Amino acid sequence: MAKFYFETDAQLEQLDQYSIGIIGYGNQGRAQALNLRDSGARVVVGTRDGSSSREQALKDGFTAHTVEEVSNNCEILSIMLPDEVIPQVYSESIEPYLEAHNTFVFAHGFTVFHKTINIPNDADVVLVAPTGPGSKLRSLFEAGSGLPALLAVEQDSSGEAWQRCLAYAKGIGCLRAGGIKTTFAEETVTDLYCEQAVLCGGMPELIKASFETLVQSGYQPELAYISCLKEVKLIADLLFERGLDGMRQAISNTAKFGSAVAGPALVNEATRHELASILSRIESGQFGKQFLQESACGSPVTNSFVSAEKHSGLTRTGLSLRDDLHF
Numbered sequence: 001m002a003k004f005y006f007e008t009d010a011q012l013e014q015l016d017q018y019s020i021g022i023i024g025y026g027n028q029g030r031a032q033a034l035n036l037r038d039s040g041a042r043v044v045v046g047t048r049d050g051s052s053s054r055e056q057a058l059k060d061g062f063t064a065h066t067v068e069e070v071s072n073n074c075e076i077l078s079i080m081l082p083d084e085v086i087p088q089v090y091s092e093s094i095e096p097y098l099e100a101h102n103t104f105v106f107a108h109g110f111t112v113f114h115k116t117i118n119i120p121n122d123a124d125v126v127l128v129a130p131t132g133p134g135s136k137l138r139s140l141f142e143a144g145s146g147l148p149a150l151l152a153v154e155q156d157s158s159g160e161a162w163q164r165c166l167a168y169a170k171g172i173g174c175l176r177a178g179g180i181k182t183t184f185a186e187e188t189v190t191d192l193y194c195e196q197a198v199l200c201g202g203m204p205e206l207i208k209a210s211f212e213t214l215v216q217s218g219y220q221p222e223l224a225y226i227s228c229l230k231e232v233k234l235i236a237d238l239l240f241e242r243g244l245d246g247m248r249q250a251i252s253n254t255a256k257f258g259s260a261v262a263g264p265a266l267v268n269e270a271t272r273h274e275l276a277s278i279l280s281r282i283e284s285g286q287f288g289k290q291f292l293q294e295s296a297c298g299s300p301v302t303n304s305f306v307s308a309e310k311h312s313g314l315t316r317t318g319l320s321l322r323d324d325l326h327f
Contacts (some may be wrong), residue, residue: 003181005151007170011250014167015041020073021092022046022213023067023276025053028082028107031134031223034060034143035172046070072097076164083116088116098123101157103164112154113287124161127152127184128169129191137172146176150187192282197275206266207232211314216327221317229318 003169015036022033023046030053037043046067047054054064071077071094081089095118102122111117112125119125130137136279137147149169153161169179195201207228216225238247248256281287294301 005166005169005175005181006178007175010166010170010171010175011163012039012041014163014304015076015171018042018075019044019073020076020078020163020168021070022080025088026058026078026080026082026138027134028130029053029078029090030056031138031141031251032058032080032107033062033079034138034174035058037172038141041171045073046071056284067093068097071095071193074098075099075101076168078168079111080107080108083108083110084228086111086293087116087292089239095172097272103161104117104156105165105168108183108191108289109152109184110192112184113188114285114292119155121155122156122166123155124156125155125184126161126165126168126185127182128165128172128174128179130172130174137174140177141173144176146173147178149174149179150182151179151181152181152187154184156217189282191280192287193279194276196282196287198231203232208309208314208321211317215313221313222321225314225317225321229314 018219019042021044022029025033026046027043027045033043033045044065045057045062046065046069047057048067058064067089069295077094079086079094098120100120101122101124101127102120104119106112106125106127107129109127112127114117127150130147131149132147133194140147147250149172151169152199153165158163158164166175166179169175169318197244210228211221211224215221233249235247238250242250248259251259
C-alpha cells in the first residue's frame with residue numbers, strides 16, 4: 001500500500017540552517033526556487049554567465065552566482081538540469097567544489113538510477129519529484145494549492161534525509177496536495193515507461209495513425225484532425241477528473257460499445273508483448289544507455305523524428321486550423 005504524507009508530517013525548520021542551491025533555472029528549477037523562497041527558505045541560484053536562465057533569475061530577484069559558487073557554499077544542492085547534461089556539469093562544476101555532508105535533491109530519478117555521477121558516500125540523496133511541469137507547480141503554489149510529489153531517499157548519511165526530503169517537499173508546496181513514498185528506481189522506471197507507452201509515445205502514434213487512416217480513405221483532414229487530436233483533451237479531462245470508470249459513464253452508449261469492441265482489438269497480445277519489452281529495456285538500463293549515447297552524438301534519431309513530424313500532414317492541418325478557426 002502506498003504511504004502518503006502531508007504538510008503536518010513535515011517541518012520547514014529542517015531547512016532553516018541550510019542554504020539551498022538551485023542548479024539549473026529552467027521550468028522546474030525556477031518554480032522550485034521561487035516556491036522555496038516564498039516559504040522562507042534561503043535560496044541561491046547557480047547559472048552560467050550570459051545564459052537566458054541567468055537573466056531570468058536576476059529578473060526574479062536572485063543574485064547571480066556560478067554553479068561552482070553554489071556547489072562550494074550551499075549545503076543542499078538541487079540538481080534541476082536535463083538528465084543528459086548533469087554528468088558533465090557535475091564532474092566539471094559541482095564535484096570539485098563539494099563540501100562534506102551535502103544533501104542532493106533530484107526532481108527525477110534518472111541520474112541516480114543509472115549511476116551517471118559519483119555522489120559522495122557521506123551525502124544525503126533525496127528525490128522530490130512533482131507530478132507535473134514547473135509552471136503548474138508554481139501556479140498552484142501561488143493559488144494556495146499544490147502539485148502532488150513522489151518522495152524517496154537513496155542515501156541517508158545524516159540520519160535526517162527523510163525529514164529533509166519532507167521539508168523540501170513542503171517548501172515547494174507539494175505536501176499541500178500530498179506526497180507518495182517511493183524509490184528512485186520505481187519513480188524512474190514508471191516515469192519513463194508511461195512517457196513511452198502512453199503519454200509521448202503510444203498516444204501520439206495512435207493519433208497519427210488514425211488521422212492518416214481517415215485521410216487516406218478520403219475524409220477531410222480538418223475533420224480527421226479535430227476528431228483524432230483535438231477531442232483527446234475532452235477525454236483526458238474526464239479521465240483526470242473522474243477516472244476510467246467515470247469517463248465511461250460520461251460518454252454515449254455508442255462510444256461505450258465502440259470502445260468495448262475496438263479497444264481490445266487494438267491493444268492485443270502483440271501490443272502487450274511490446275509494452276513488456278519497453279518496460280524490460282527501461283528496467284535493465286538499456287534505454288538509459290541508448291539515450292545518453294544518442295545525446296552524446298547530437299541526438300540524430302530524435303531530431304530526425306521531430307523533423308518528420310514537423311512537416312507531416314497532421315501538423316500542417318493543425319496549423320491551418322488554428323489560423324482559420326482561432327483555436
